[in-house]
Amino acid sequence: MGSAAFFFVFLLLTALLVSAADLYKVLELSKSASEQDIRKAYKRLSRKYHPDKNKEPGAEEKFVEIAHAYEVLSDSTKRQIYDRHGEEGLKAHEGGQAHYANPFDMFQSFFGGGGGHASQQVRKGPTSISEFEVSLADIYTGASIDFMIKKRILCDHCRGTGAASSNDIHTCNACGGQGVRIVRQQIMPGMITQSQVQCNECGGRGTVIKKPCPHCGGNKVMDHTQHYTLEVPKGSPEGHEVVFEGEADESPDWEAGDVVIRVRSKKEHGGWKRKESGLYWKETISVAEALLGFERNLTHLDGHVVELKRQGVTQPGFVQIIKDEGLPLFERPSEHGDLFVEYNVVLPAEISPETKKRLHAAFYPDGAGKHPTDEL
Ligand SMILES: [Zn+2]
Numbered sequence: 003m004g005s006a007a008f009f010f011v012f013l014l015l016t017a018l019l020v021s022a023a024d025l026y027k028v029l030e031l032s033k034s035a036s037e038q039d040i041r042k043a044y045k046r047l048s049r050k051y052h053p054d055k056n057k058e059p060g061a062e063e064k065f066v067e068i069a070h071a072y073e074v075l076s077d078s079t080k081r082q083i084y085d086r087h088g089e090e091g092l093k094a095h096e097g098g099q100a101h102y103a104n105p106f107d108m109f110q111s112f113f114g115g116g117g118g119h120a121s122q123q124v125r126k127g128p129t130s131i132s133e134f135e136v137s138l139a140d141i142y143t144g145a146s147i148d149f150m151i152k153k154r155i156l157c158d159h160c161r162g163t164g165a166a167s168s169n170d171i172h173t174c175n176a177c178g179g180q181g182v183r184i185v186r187q188q189i190m191p192g193m194i195t196q197s198q199v200q201c202n203e204c205g206g207r208g209t210v211i212k213k214p215c216p217h218c219g220g221n222k223v224m225d226h227t228q229h230y231t232l233e234v235p236k237g238s239p240e241g242h243e244v245v246f247e248g249e250a251d252e253s254p255d256w257e258a259g260d261v262v263i264r265v266r267s268k269k270e271h272g273g274w275k276r277k278e279s280g281l282y283w284k285e286t287i288s289v290a291e292a293l294l295g296f297e298r299n300l301t302h303l304d305g306h307v308v309e310l311k312r313q314g315v316t317q318p319g320f321v322q323i324i325k326d327e328g329l330p331l332f333e334r335p336s337e338h339g340d341l342f343v344e345y346n347v348v349l350p351a352e353i354s355p356e357t358k359k360r361l362h363a364a365f366y367p368d369g370a371g372k373h374p375t376d377e378l
């Protein structure tokens with residue numbers, strides 16, 4: 003059937019529909035959004051509403067709207083016209099007839115379906131990897147931890163161009179906008195080499211800025227402190243990675259890389275230790291307890307009480323295994339590892355003559371056994 007024709011009509015209809023909507027609102031952005039914000043928003047929203055994935059009514063219309071908004075706002079000329087004169091201005095610019103790209107082709111080329119234009123021009127910035135120490139208590143219970151990252155963001159005044167306004171960006175006179183210049187050099191009489199070098203007037207960009215942006219001083223980027231929340235899942239393994247996509251340093255030259263946080267458990271002095279999902283605890287008991295048995299309460303990482311109970315003799319260094327009192331298993335937090343309690347026996351610093359006499363009598367009931375003192 004004439005599905006192509008149907009699609010064309012559909013596009014015209016949606017074109018009429020979207021003309022009313024604010025393109026920034028469609029991408030959930032403010033007017034000061036940087037090019038990068040626009041890319042990010044398109045990346046996120048176009049995936050969310052792609053009709054292959056999203057079967058809710060209205061998703062396809064939304065997908066087309068998002069593609070259109072991205073098409074206009076990602077093109078600096080079209081964006082400028084739209085900012086000043088709205089959708090009507092765009093139509094006038096394009097000769098009275100709005101022309102939209104096929105939203106599916108656009109999606110395809112954005113996500114690199116065949117090395118399309120959009121995916122070629124994007125270079126990804128460096129990924130920032132940090133270690134984050136988390137208490138075992140937080141790993142046991144799971145936690146949301148607020149933290150801050152100092153990073154560079156594109157100046158929101160000039161949107162990363164470094165110029166006071168778009169009228170202050172001029173084509174470089176030295177290289178005519180090429181970014182490179184041909185240099186002739188005479189190496190020896192009669193021998194001239196020609197080489198192409200980067201234009202030093204414009205640093206190879208082909209444009210020069212007459213009046214730098216007053217907000218960032220022409221630096222294009224600014225220092226910024228951003229707050230994030232790190233979600234630590236119950237039983238996070240050592241080195242568990244939480245990725246904050248596109249949150250590393252911004253630059254006009256790249257699409258911001260990711261911030262990767264690696265979760266490590268804090269080494270707590272003399273306290274709890276972990277090995278995978280096993281928990282280790284050292285408990286100190288007296289000689290009497292080591293010989294006669296005991297009952298003790300151990301307060302666990304989340305405050306619940308584990309009863310430590312031994313009958314008879316406990317050797318120094320003995321390890322008692324308590325089932326299911328270790329860390330929750332990662333992604334299966336209803337199951338737990340085991341708890342290993344190692345017993346340390348302390349001897350008294352000294353004992354009274356009376357106690358000594360009694361112990362002697364207890365250990366050597368028939369008076370046998372030599373003792374090195376003459377107190378008895
Ligand atoms: Zn130049």
Ligand SMILES: [Zn+2]
Pocket residue numbers: 157158159160161162164165215216217218219220221222
């Ligand atoms: Zn600026």
